[in-house]
Amino acid sequence: xxxxGIIFSDMQDWSMxxxxxxxxxxxxxxxxxxRLIDFPLSNMVNSGINKIYLITSSNYRSLxxxxxxxxxxxxxxxxxxxxxxxxxxAGENHGLYKGRLDALKRVLDYIKFSKRNYVVLSDSDxxxxxxxxxxxxYHEEKNSDITAVYIKTDINKSDSIHKILxxxxxxxxxxxxxxxxxTSGNYNIGLNTWVMNKEFLESLIYDAIARNYKDFSFDVLSxxxxxxxxxxxxxxxxxxxxxxxxxYYENSMKLLNMDTxxxxxxxxxxxxxxxxxxxxxxxxxxxxxxKNSLIxxxxxxxxxxxxxxxxxxxxVGKNxxxKNSIxxxxxxxxxxxKLDYIIxxxxxxxxxxxxxxxxxxxxFFIKKNSVV
Amino acid sequence: MKLAKKECxxxxxxxxxxxxxxALTTKIAKPSVPFGGKYRIIxxxxxxxxxxxxxxxxxxxxxxxLILNSYIGDGKSWDLDRMYGGIQILPPYQRVGDSEWYxxxxxxxxQNTNFIDQYSPEYVLILSGDHIxxxxxxxxxxxxxxxxxxxxxxxxxxxxxxxxxFGILSSDDSGRIIDxxxxxxxxxxxxxxxxxxxxxxxxLKKYLEIDDKNPDSSNDFGKDVIPLMLRSNxxxxxxxxxxxxxxxxxxxxxxxxxxxxxxxxxxxxxxxWIIYSRxxxxxxxxxxxxxxxxxxxxxxxxxILGNVENSVIFSGVVIEENALVKDSVIMAxxxxxxxxxxxxxxxxxxxxxxxxxxxxxxxxxxxxxxxIPRESVINKMQEE
Numbered sequence: 001x002x003x004x005g006i007i008f009s010d011m012q013d014w015s016m017x018x019x020x021x022x023x024x025x026x027x028x029x030x031x032x033x034x035r036l037i038d039f040p041l042s043n044m045v046n047s048g049i050n051k052i053y054l055i056t057s058s059n060y061r062s063l064x065x066x067x068x069x070x071x072x073x074x075x076x077x078x079x080x081x082x083x084x085x086x087x088x089x090a091g092e093n094h095g096l097y098k099g100r101l102d103a104l105k106r107v108l109d110y111i112k113f114s115k116r117n118y119v120v121l122s123d124s125d126x127x128x129x130x131x132x133x134x135x136x137x138y139h140e141e142k143n144s145d146i147t148a149v150y151i152k153t154d155i156n157k158s159d160s161i162h163k164i165l166x167x168x169x170x171x172x173x174x175x176x177x178x179x180x181x182x183t184s185g186n187y188n189i190g191l192n193t194w195v196m197n198k199e200f201l202e203s204l205i206y207d208a209i210a211r212n213y214k215d216f217s218f219d220v221l222s223x224x225x226x227x228x229x230x231x232x233x234x235x236x237x238x239x240x241x242x243x244x245x246x247x248y249y250e251n252s253m254k255l256l257n258m259d260t261x262x263x264x265x266x267x268x269x270x271x272x273x274x275x276x277x278x279x280x281x282x283x284x285x286x287x288x289x290x291k292n293s294l295i296x297x298x299x300x301x302x303x304x305x306x307x308x309x310x311x312x313x314x315x316v317g318k319n320x321x322x323k324n325s326i327x328x329x330x331x332x333x334x335x336x337x338k339l340d341y342i343i344x345x346x347x348x349x350x351x352x353x354x355x356x357x358x359x360x361x362x363x364f365f366i367k368k369n370s371v372v
Numbered sequence: 373m374k375l376a377k378k379e380c381x382x383x384x385x386x387x388x389x390x391x392x393x394x395a396l397t398t399k400i401a402k403p404s405v406p407f408g409g410k411y412r413i414i415x416x417x418x419x420x421x422x423x424x425x426x427x428x429x430x431x432x433x434x435x436x437x438l439i440l441n442s443y444i445g446d447g448k449s450w451d452l453d454r455m456y457g458g459i460q461i462l463p464p465y466q467r468v469g470d471s472e473w474y475x476x477x478x479x480x481x482x483q484n485t486n487f488i489d490q491y492s493p494e495y496v497l498i499l500s501g502d503h504i505x506x507x508x509x510x511x512x513x514x515x516x517x518x519x520x521x522x523x524x525x526x527x528x529x530x531x532x533x534x535x536x537x538f539g540i541l542s543s544d545d546s547g548r549i550i551d552x553x554x555x556x557x558x559x560x561x562x563x564x565x566x567x568x569x570x571x572x573x574x575x576l577k578k579y580l581e582i583d584d585k586n587p588d589s590s591n592d593f594g595k596d597v598i599p600l601m602l603r604s605n606x607x608x609x610x611x612x613x614x615x616x617x618x619x620x621x622x623x624x625x626x627x628x629x630x631x632x633x634x635x636x637x638x639x640x641x642x643x644x645w646i647i648y649s650r651x652x653x654x655x656x657x658x659x660x661x662x663x664x665x666x667x668x669x670x671x672x673x674x675x676i677l678g679n680v681e682n683s684v685i686f687s688g689v690v691i692e693e694n695a696l697v698k699d700s701v702i703m704a705x706x707x708x709x710x711x712x713x714x715x716x717x718x719x720x721x722x723x724x725x726x727x728x729x730x731x732x733x734x735x736x737x738x739x740x741x742x743x744i745p746r747e748s749v750i751n752k753m754q755e756e
Contacts, residue, residue, distance in 0.1 A: 288666060
């Protein structure tokens, strides 16, 4: 396909301190064996985009390790492929990227080199399943400058502060764009995914340099909503925005619904690719009891697991009970331990007989490498 | 063209039909028969190679190679997509003067003399693609070098009752082989050949040429080449292997080897000797609210809503509510509908079993394993 993909790994203006304290948002583990980056990356690959820039600002080691050469997404190739672009100091540009627009300015050369006609920009904190070809087609039909993908849904005040809301006229052209408002109701929420003609993006970047603009949402979308032709493309499938520990927990638990699972992982768009680890199938021992759970390969279960997600290579010991919890990869839950509403980050070790409790609207988080 | 020299080239015999696996191998070669929830049999030999530091592998194919070819691809699943060496599929090919199918294991190597010569190796390791085991071949090659052997055969101790099924050899205290018999009626020892040989390439080449000129030869390593080398007083050594090793050439042994993955006393798949395979991109498996899974192996992409006991469930399998799967091996993308009862069966890939059916007889002394071939759709109860 004639499009260049640009994925921002961590351009959120807020922080998810717990999950992203030592990794970029794009590298947050999700769904038992994936990381958030796998979703936009697979969407792009499944749409035929095979040239992708991954713009990453800080804490990108685990992301680099995950993406590697890109071969797990079929992106290790002579033509196209994936390129990770961390900040690079030269002249007046130094330090971390200060927003999407600043990042785009500083990778302008790479954008110019690319011979593709379109650019698809995406963040990494949204999970959805889309064929970008359709967005590009719509973009052409409307002859728009920027086409923003949105979903129409209900939000409350705590959700809205991390979202961009669009209002459209009858033709579908944006006439108002609110960035991070405090509001509730039924709104058109941006999926932080935009399609542009590459030449137009270049002109936006030149303009941003001339005016010292740094923020794409405020300085371009919101400020220029009337001078630019910004159109919305409506998306109607499964959507999750991971912007807090609570939303991480709730959206993870949605995967325990068969229909949701089907929609995300077996859609017509194509599979979700991820780094393969070659772990053996999960092993259920004689007294294992597992109900309503998602279990990745490499797990060995001797105890009880209910309403939970176990990532790769998790052990649940004898008489241990894991309920309503998310255990990330390499977690060890020893004999007789009891966990309810707990999220353990990777390589957590829970000793024998420990009892850990959280609550449904306040799951308890245990840091990477912790020993409880 | 002379390629970069490789110390050891691996030749993996994958051309056999595996007729004793019956319905499982009507469309695919034995090495590509699925095993252990997510693997194919050949993954074990290939992963052993990679884990032993061997990266130049020729795979000899002849019978039904299509699934095997596409499964292996460019070898990247086993890290065998290399600049030099890597994995290559070697079917029989036409030459000036003569062209024939591979006539026997030794003949298949003889026909690929030029392939091996490209790498000018010191040693050639011959493997079969139909065994389940974890083995560090580099230790065997070290032993071969230490003994300055012309041929080293890997052996495993088998019960005397079963010894007549194998190539049985006797060796002196130093390990030098003094006698070799293929499937003897009265075995003289319990050391069975595992069909794994290390040869000095120049020696092997010489004997393959002699063997090829002998019109009475069946061109087989065990029957012809090894006895010939022994008669010619070459230095043949036995390398003792300890650990799990299973020939999965029959339905019973294939079933048993799958079952050995369960529990604690069989064969452990662990992180310290990874078995690589090519996977389908599937999410973790989902276990339903009323499911019950005991003593089983379940792979990614499966959806288990019913009951599973003492079984191996491959990726993408769906087991509907109130279905029971017991003592069985259910291969990839099989769908088992509601209220089915599956006992003591091997169900091959992409089979659909309609609701309320009973497949197989409960495991007992006289019951036999039921095999359902690939892509079957079963909607009616089978005749007794």
